[in-house]
Amino acid sequence: MTQEHMVNLTIDNVKVAVPKGTTIMDAAENELGIRIPRLCYHPDLSIQGSCRVCIVEVKGVPFYMASCAVEVWEGMEVQTNSPTIRQARRDIVELLLDNHPRACLTCERDGNCELQNVAYATGVRERLFAGERKRFPIERDGSAVDRDPEKCILCGRCVRTCDEVQGVHNLGQQGRGFTTLVSPAHNCSMDESVCIQCGQCIAACPTAAFSEHDSTEAVWKALADPNIHVVAQTAPAIRATIGEGFGMPLGTPATGKLITALRRLGFDRVFDTNFTADLTIVEEATEFLNRFEKGERLPLLTSCSPGWINFMEKFYPELIPHASSCRSPMAMMSSLLKSYYAEQAGIAPENIFVVGIMPCTAKKFEAQRPELRTADGLAETDAVLTTRELVWMIKNYGINLADLPDDQFDSPLGESSGAADIFGTTGGVMEAALRMAVENITGAPPQDMEFKEVRAVEGLRERELKVNDSLTLRVGVANGLTNAKILLDAVLTGEKTYHIIEVMACPGGCIGGGGQPYPPDGYRIFDKRLLAKRAQALYTIDGAKEVRSSNHNPAIKKLYENFLGEPGGEKAHQLLHTHYEPRLPRGIR
Amino acid sequence: MTLSTTTDNRQQVRREAMDALTPEIVAYIEECAGDTYASSHLINILHKVQAHFGYLGREQMDAVAQLLQVPTAKVTGVATFYHFFRMEPRGRFPINICLGTACYVKGAERVGDRLCEELGIHFGETTRDGLFSLEGSRCLGTCGLAPVIMIEDQIYGNMTPDQVPALIEKYVLKAQQEEQDQNQ
Numbered sequence: 001m002t003q004e005h006m007v008n009l010t011i012d013n014v015k016v017a018v019p020k021g022t023t024i025m026d027a028a029e030n031e032l033g034i035r036i037p038r039l040c041y042h043p044d045l046s047i048q049g050s051c052r053v054c055i056v057e058v059k060g061v062p063f064y065m066a067s068c069a070v071e072v073w074e075g076m077e078v079q080t081n082s083p084t085i086r087q088a089r090r091d092i093v094e095l096l097l098d099n100h101p102r103a104c105l106t107c108e109r110d111g112n113c114e115l116q117n118v119a120y121a122t123g124v125r126e127r128l129f130a131g132e133r134k135r136f137p138i139e140r141d142g143s144a145v146d147r148d149p150e151k152c153i154l155c156g157r158c159v160r161t162c163d164e165v166q167g168v169h170n171l172g173q174q175g176r177g178f179t180t181l182v183s184p185a186h187n188c189s190m191d192e193s194v195c196i197q198c199g200q201c202i203a204a205c206p207t208a209a210f211s212e213h214d215s216t217e218a219v220w221k222a223l224a225d226p227n228i229h230v231v232a233q234t235a236p237a238i239r240a241t242i243g244e245g246f247g248m249p250l251g252t253p254a255t256g257k258l259i260t261a262l263r264r265l266g267f268d269r270v271f272d273t274n275f276t277a278d279l280t281i282v283e284e285a286t287e288f289l290n291r292f293e294k295g296e297r298l299p300l301l302t303s304c305s306p307g308w309i310n311f312m313e314k315f316y317p318e319l320i321p322h323a324s325s326c327r328s329p330m331a332m333m334s335s336l337l338k339s340y341y342a343e344q345a346g347i348a349p350e351n352i353f354v355v356g357i358m359p360c361t362a363k364k365f366e367a368q369r370p371e372l373r374t375a376d377g378l379a380e381t382d383a384v385l386t387t388r389e390l391v392w393m394i395k396n397y398g399i400n401l402a403d404l405p406d407d408q409f410d411s412p413l414g415e416s417s418g419a420a421d422i423f424g425t426t427g428g429v430m431e432a433a434l435r436m437a438v439e440n441i442t443g444a445p446p447q448d449m450e451f452k453e454v455r456a457v458e459g460l461r462e463r464e465l466k467v468n469d470s471l472t473l474r475v476g477v478a479n480g481l482t483n484a485k486i487l488l489d490a491v492l493t494g495e496k497t498y499h500i501i502e503v504m505a506c507p508g509g510c511i512g513g514g515g516q517p518y519p520p521d522g523y524r525i526f527d528k529r530l531l532a533k534r535a536q537a538l539y540t541i542d543g544a545k546e547v548r549s550s551n552h553n554p555a556i557k558k559l560y561e562n563f564l565g566e567p568g569g570e571k572a573h574q575l576l577h578t579h580y581e582p583r584l585p586r587g588i589r
Numbered sequence: 590m591t592l593s594t595t596t597d598n599r600q601q602v603r604r605e606a607m608d609a610l611t612p613e614i615v616a617y618i619e620e621c622a623g624d625t626y627a628s629s630h631l632i633n634i635l636h637k638v639q640a641h642f643g644y645l646g647r648e649q650m651d652a653v654a655q656l657l658q659v660p661t662a663k664v665t666g667v668a669t670f671y672h673f674f675r676m677e678p679r680g681r682f683p684i685n686i687c688l689g690t691a692c693y694v695k696g697a698e699r700v701g702d703r704l705c706e707e708l709g710i711h712f713g714e715t716t717r718d719g720l721f722s723l724e725g726s727r728c729l730g731t732c733g734l735a736p737v738i739m740i741e742d743q744i745y746g747n748m749t750p751d752q753v754p755a756l757i758e759k760y761v762l763k764a765q766q767e768e769q770d771q772n773q
Contacts (some may be wrong), residue, residue, distance in 0.1 A: 003711055171661060172662030174669045176669070184662055185662040
């Protein structure tokens with residue numbers, strides 16, 4: 001950096017030089033290690049400057065400046081901690097608190113609330129501005145996402161996340177002044193709105209103005225009923241994050257402890273959604289190879305992420321014919337549990353209660369889809385718990401997961417290849433499909449199982465993969481729906497062609513899902529460092545497995561021989577595939 | 590690329606949006622939609638919609654969003670931010686109560702409270718039967734008669750809360766009379 005691109009200033013009387021364009025907040029943090037308190041700021045979102053918590057004093061400026069929103073200038077003199085600024089900052093937080101329910105002790109965010117942390121850090125010890133507080137109805141009947149606007153502090157992080165990261169634009173600030181409310185258009189419920197149920201608003205919220213719709217009560221009830229056979233299935237991404245809820249180091253795989261914990265809670269069987277991730281790959285690769293031979297409906301769009309499926313139905317319905325008809329791994333498992341497993345175990349399907357442990361709120365919505373019911377009209381998935389809900393249930397039971405011994409999944413729906421583990425992170429479905437497809441096309445397994453180039457850690461990737469001399473596959477991988485839009489729009493205009501596009505709704509894939517634990521201290525949502533550690537847990541499990549390709553999972557082969565018949569066959573279609581419909585309101589993209 | 594059109598509902602959604610507005614408003618929105626900063630015309634468009642319909646209905650706001658391709662949450666966000674925009678139709682008899690200084694000092698607030706109580710609505714709302722809507726306004730220029738309310742174009746001065754029920758009754762009867770006349 002040359003001299004003229006550097007700006008000289010003082011922060012708390014210390015001389016520093018920072019690159020032009022640096023904000024006061026970043027200059028203080030990067031140069032002096034001073035972390036100015038903040039709420040509405042997020043480095044991956046646009047700057048709003050609305051919470052005013054990060055104010056500082058600048059010499060010669062007659063008002064306090066929001067340090068997140070102001071770039072440094074030559075000769076600037078900044079005070080981050082003068083007595084007046086500390087007092088003003090505390091007053092601002094007090095004003096936020098006094099328009100906020102005093103419900104910390106009973107709030108689901110208790111102990112993990114950014115507002116609570118900022119209140120403590122700024123030294124709020126009493127409430128001085130008692131007065132009228134805003135009152136709004138609480139939405140507790142969402143299929144996936146609930147809303148409590150009384151807890152909202154109008155920081156706008158959810159609005160910006162929904163706009164900028166997901167491109168859904170479902171949320172907005174409605175009204176003005178004291179009665180300003182963050183809600184979908186017309187203040188309608190999340191289910192009536194254009195919401196795709198991804199739950200990123202929950203992750204982005206510093207308080208609990210958004211939360212997942214609670215399923216723990218229903219699960220406790222089923223567990224306590226001796227006449228109900230309660231079965232758990234755990235998604236690939238859970239094993240990478242569940243430990244975070246119990247203070248285990250980030251990125252520690254905790255598969256065995258997770259299984260033990262579920263058994264202690266009283267689940268009769270613990271199966272692995274990984275098994276049906278393998279099954280998904282066998283079905284989806286078969287579907288792809290069929291389409292590829294006929295040259296029709298390419299690119300194939302993956303269908304594992306229910307947030308993405310909701311997005312497609314509302315925002316890109318014209319692409320529905322391109323989506324893989326494969327159900328999500330959770331839905332495949334549930335369908336097998338109420339058919340194959342019920343038959344094998346001699347239990348009536350209506351007495352089986354299937355609980356999906358998912359990193360995802362959209363899975364709660366998916367579980368209620370009418371397409372995913374048995375012939376008798378029974379929901380195939382009875383309840384979906386997010387990782388956060390399961391962490392709470394285990395703690396509520398009085399178990400410290402970190403102290404538990406390892407256990408193994410039940411057989412036969414518990415065995416999986418390494419390809420299934422990586423489903424939980426960006427590029428994983430693509431990589432798993434490639435491991436099998438390349439073998440089918442060339443007749444030999446790929447020399448290197450790891451297709452690292454499709455791991456779209458930056459959010460969006462397109463690659464050309466040379467399979468053999470005559471065939472190069474063009475693939476696109478996106479996580480975060482704003483990234484997906486770029487690929488889909490290029491396909492629609494004809495500017496680009498691909499063979500396969502993998503979309504995961506949440507940034508980083510399922511490891512960054514809307515139902516995952518709130519980031520631990522020092523991390524934030526969308527944090528690449530956090531996502532990399534979680535992903536590494538999955539790659540470690542994959543690398544340690546002997547079988548790394550779905551089509552070589554012996555339990556899968558056996559299932560086809562004994563029950564399903566051929567991949568893509570009639571029975572497979574009936575139990576493992578689904579269809580999609582355009583849904584309203586149509587999203588504005 | 591060639592696409593199956595069977596699942597594309599864009600034209601259908603557009604048609605429904607056009608049906609919710611007038612051809613003139615649709616033409617205006619389409620003109621705006623071509624602009625680089627199409628959403629900057631939003632307030633203008635909402636003005637036109639309200640001028641025609643008397644209010645911004647849910648259907649109309651959805652239609653504006655679809656035709657201008659601006660997220661609906663943004664349309665309703667703007668519409669609910671400005672006091673000028675109304676989300677409900679005006680009643681058959683719009684009631685305006687002056688909340689200017691003179692009227693306020695002489696008890697307009699108590700008259701307003703009584704109106705809310707008798708009509709069962711808040712300021713800015715319309716009674717369920719569609720007969721009355723209630724709004725507060727700034728000085729109506731008849732301070733000598735304070736406190737003043739205006740129903741349709743008729744001014745009522747020196748109002749007291751106790752006069753409110755009879756006045757409302759008068760308009761209820763007027764509405765009944767109109768209905769009878771229409772039926773004959």
